Amino acid sequence: MADLPHDTDPQLPPAEVADVMPPHAHSWWSHYVFSQDAKYIAIQYSGTAIAIGLVGLVLSWLMRLQLGFPGIFDFITPDAYYQFITMHGMIMVVYLLTAVFLGGFGNYLIPLMVGARDMVFPFVNMLSFWIYLLAVLVLVASFFAPGGPTGAGWTLYPPQAILSGTPGGAQSGIILMLVSLILFIIGFTMGGLNYVVTVLQARTRGMTMMRLPLTVWGIFTATVMALLAFPALLVAAIMMLFDRLLGTSFFMPALVELGETLSYGGGSPIAFQHLFWFFGHPEVYIVALPAFGIVSDLLAVHARKNVFGYRMMVWAIVGIGALSFIVWAHHMYVSGMHPYFGFFFATTTLIIAVPTAIKVYNWVLTLWKGDIHLTLPMLFALGFIVTFVNGGLTGLFLGNVVVDVPLSDTMFVVAHFHMVMGVAPIMVILGAIYHWYPLMTGRMLNQAMGHFHFWITFIGAYAIFFPMHYVGLVGVPRRYYEIGEPAFMTTPVEGLNAFITVAALTVGAAQMVFLFNLYWSSRHGRVAGSNPWKATTLEWLTPVVPPEHGNWGDDLPLVYRWAYDYSLPGAPEDYIVQTDPGPKAPTAGPL
């Protein structure tokens, strides 16, 4: 390092941490199984998450079959139905979305994008994955346990979650669920500390915080939030486990269950809801913020234009992250908590709409006067904007306390949160995979299969969830095994439900084409070469593609500019990589 001419470059501050090569793998086992390389761990995380996500997908098919065609499928009993919806929700929110964004993209992209050789604690990083895998296995085991998995709804509200009127409540289903969550949180904490410390301490020389790509800002902020939010779920899970196994009464008041007086007394079911949503609301943004960050980068690269209002985007991410800790009780407007809380939480909830709206404006303004290449990542990014705007706006209904009253606990809520934290982030995940697949494998994903996948997924998902809002507006509660044709319905929703089911089956099937594409293109895809999208950020600048162990060969990259020097006036090409020491654009300011 010392001999390099730009090592003495006065533009760059000295490195804070000495450049150390992470430990090399010595055997097949430590290379391919117990790997300590963040890139390999990322793929292990993502592969496991996608595998359990497929289970969640199949569960959604089963529940939609019941709702669309009630009475046809005998094996879907009420018990089974509630087990399907519970496991679908929990798998998708925690074991798929959280794991893919943080464990998957976080592990792969953070070290590469900040110019580090690896995460700062590679061994702990490896443990993080194996504990996550254990959590998934415990979750899967509950499907085979006597009584099956819990059917308490993904929110696991006591008292019903641990009583016999709920599937898995009096058997082992709920126990395995809680144990699995506890394991997940332990595993996540190990990974999360790694991501945070790596971003703060292991950035290469010249990579200031305000030069980080928004992807890193999104993942970093989400991880900090997760480290603060998951402990609330951890204690709630432990306390409920005690209530279930040891007979404590943290969440259990005196009650008579099916004619029998139980020995509980004095506990508060609402206390659980506060703990759950103190975790649960930040969790929404734990999924959303990495998506916000990634989609900003996809838009910039594929529109050949700088992200509009970068500093505002960073502060919006941080502001949303902070505000999301004081809005949790908007999930509880009709829970029976003191009604005056409604004033406070409605106000904070609607305030959070402002930084969120700013982000949307800036994405659209990034496209304004851009040079938009309609690549697959760009298409998915556009799909994200549409579904996120739609789902965000319906949040203004549910956040405004009195408007929430008629809509709460109806299918409107289900439609809202699927649009905003299901479809929209998954659009980003898919776009991101199309974008970074060439980096991970050295080959491009097949275009024809990709376009088929995009159109079915985008239009199909909109066709599932847009009409579902109106099922809720009619008055159909969520978590109903069968609604029938009650007199309050001016128009029966049967036909609409059948339509939604057909759309859901189709969208699910299209994901199989995507999975096949992942496999097929790894062998037969067009060879990508290095930096196929002509991006500016460090992950595309490794000496070898796909990046090898240690990422950077002999010397760490040095950073001279922000991540968005696209289409700079007077520059010979329409992008300048972050390591280029050439003159900065006069308008780029302090970045």
Add this chain to the structure above:
Amino acid sequence: MVIAIVLVLIVVGSVAFHMLSPWWWTPIASNWGYIDTTLVVTFWITGIVFVMVVLFLAYCVFAFRHREGHKAVFDPENKRLEVWLTVITAIGVAALLVPGLFVWKQFVTVPDNATEVEVVAQQWSWNYRLPGEDGRLGTSAVEHISDENPLGINPFDRFGKDDVIIEGGELYLPKGQPVKMLLRSIDVLHNYYVPEFRAKMDMVPGMVTFYWFTPTRIGEFEVLCAEFCGTAHGFMRGDVYVVSPEEYQEWLSEQDTFADYAAAAKPEQDTQIAHNSQP
């Protein structure tokens, strides 16, 4: 190109579905028309924003699509524009929030002339309790619950003796009379939800929650449980009738009181003992 057209079609299709499809809320039967109004205002404001943002997006995708020789404009920040957008958004959000909070204030402020009705939920049926001639409900607790005292009314509370008990039956309410629904559960969470009344509140074991409304339309309405309560949640339904005050009085006079329950339980208990004592 195709994506720009599809974005426009999504806007047109969404608006058309909203305007033309037959799926809309059930006609209201309570005083909470304000809630409906707030909801419609929210639909308009958010709808306009959705249409504008997505159409603008479609325009950008069309106008700035990649063509040979085309180059993007380098444009990192624009303080004026960003401040303006922030201010306009804040005003729009405040316009939604402020009326909403005023209506919420009404929703949580029970008028003095409201009569009380207690709903007691259990897996998976609805019970009711109405104050008797003294106009007061007696106290209650889970430990008093037995076959003769299904709602757990305190047997030592004199106000409870004349309370009217409706076990697993239908509720009648007089039209035009504000009513405070006292919501109680003896096992798990439930939620007393009648779509036509627009109001909703969880019932939590160990505490009493409430909401109030004035029935404004005579008719039969279906009660649904709106908080997941176990396997038969989707089947936990009931009926509530809004009737004229005269018809209500007639119905009320036919119902059993807690004292009737206690009296009826005695002989039954005796026969039970007699039955058991046979060899």
